[in-house]
Amino acid sequence: MSSIASYAGDPFAPDFLADPYPAYEALRALGPVFRIERYDIWAMARYAEVESALKDWRTFISGEGVGLNGMNPALPKPLTLQIDPPDHDKGRRVLGRTLSPGIARKLRETFQKEAVIKVSELLDRGTFDAMRDLAEAYPMKVFPDAIGIRPDGREKLLAWSTFVFNSFGPDNEQLAxxxxxxxAAQSWIMECCARSALQPDSLGMMIYEAADEGEITEQEATHLVRPFLTAGVDTTVNGIGNAVLALATHPDEYRKLRERPELARNAFEEGLRYDSPVQTFFRTTSRDVEIGGAVIPAHRKVLLFMASANRDPLRWDHPESFDVERSATGHVGFGAGIHACVGQMIARLEGELILGELARRVKTIELAGEPKRLLNNSLRGLTSMPVRVTAA
Structure with missing residues (x-):
């Protein structure tokens, strides 16, 4: 068996989180698998191993929690992300039916109208915060509307999701x-996800219809609406924000998008690869498993650096370049396999529509101030991004 390289740094330290990509290069150089001394855990940072582990749910299980410290007792019992088959199948099946192609077509029409309204409003202003006024405002309008929750208090969704993603790391300053x-936001969210609080003919009510049919219990329905709602917010907000930052700082790529607005979906996918909104997740080994000549023992935590995998030169040509024409198919920005992000279809739809509307209506987009970085144990995004736009 080969010797195991180790990493002495802290992948959850503020300086690491602020600019992780140089560190990812060093982690990939350690080999297919390595140890992180500080937390006594195993880790993978190369594409081949990360993607394989994400898809091998039997060996790299989620049911013992996708965070460092296992299941967080302060959080509601999961029905999708932190649960394995066969129990996982029931919730995933209900959510999959809720996002049928027919429903997706209806959402596209509504989301497109809102994208037109939002870009028109921002063009009138000229300068704005692309995080607060665009990357947060658009998803926080369209998706909660589709779920059927009330409009007041939606800022609590971001407070909740930021906390949840921080809880997947150590109990450090970011989490605190x-x-x-x-x-504080948790009780509001659970209130909003109750049947009595939802609008009729909404996606949320469709989940409760599965309870009426006996597929799930009423309580399970509530706990399915909640992750569905939050999964459609955090990854989308940061995915859109990161893509807008990439376009604002790569004017030649934005010019390509303006010339071919049909590249909007592709540009969003490239943004997910280039600067992934979810950087890491944990798994737990169910058995001894050999990776690259090293054996990870059973019942050990393994940190999967998904954002590093998306920059692996063994998988991508010129991975450090942002290229709206690149085929980013296969990136693991939303995970992979049965535990891939349940809100990814919604995120992709929103990303495509808002970037497409920007491409058609906005001639130039540039930074009008220094962006402020969000430091989160699992998410990568911004808290603010001042930009200036001109009309086409």
Whole structure:
């Protein structure tokens, strides 16, 4: 068996989170698998191993939690992300039916109208915060509307999701800073996800119809609406924000998108690869498993660096370049396999529509100030991004 390389740094330290990509290069150089000394865990940072582990749910299980410390007792019992088959299949089946092609077509029409309204409003202003006024405002309008929750208090969704994604890492300063607001938001979210609080003919009510048919219980329906709702917010907000930042700082690529607005979906996918909104997730080994000549023992935590995999030169040509014409198919920005992000179809739809509307209506987009980085144990995004736009 080969010797195991180890990493002495902290992948959850503020300086690492602020600019992880140089560190990812060093982690990939350690080999297909390595140890992180600080937390006594195993890790993978190359594409081949990360993608394979994400898809091998029997060996790299989610049911013991996708965070460092296992299941968080402060969080509701999961029905999708942190649960394995066969129990996982029931919730995933209900959510999959809720996002049928017919429903997707209806959502596209509504989401497109809102994209037109949002871009028109921002063009009138000229300068704005692309995080607060675009990357947050658009998803926080269209998707909660589709789920059927009330309009007031939606900022609590971001407080909750930021806390949840921080909770997947260690109990550090990032988690401490978001715990109070996150837990305070939890009761509001559960209230909004109750049947009595949802609008009729909404996606949320479709999930309760599965309870009426006996597929799931009423309580399970509530706990399916909640992750469905939050999964359609956090990854989407940061996915759109990261893509807009990439376009604002790569004017030649934005010019390509303007010339061919039909590249909007592709540009969003490239954004997910280039600067992934979800950087890492944990799995737990169910058995001894050999990776690259090293054996990871059973019942050990394994940190999967998905964002590093998306920059692996063994998988991508010129991975450090942002290229709206690249085929980014196969990136693991939303995970892979049965536990891939349940809200990814919604995120892709929103990303495509808002970037497409920008491409058609906005001639130039440039930074009008220094963006402020969100430091989160699992998410990568911004808290603010001042931009200036001109009309086409």
């Amino acid at each position: 800073a978001t715990r109070q607001a996150g837990l």
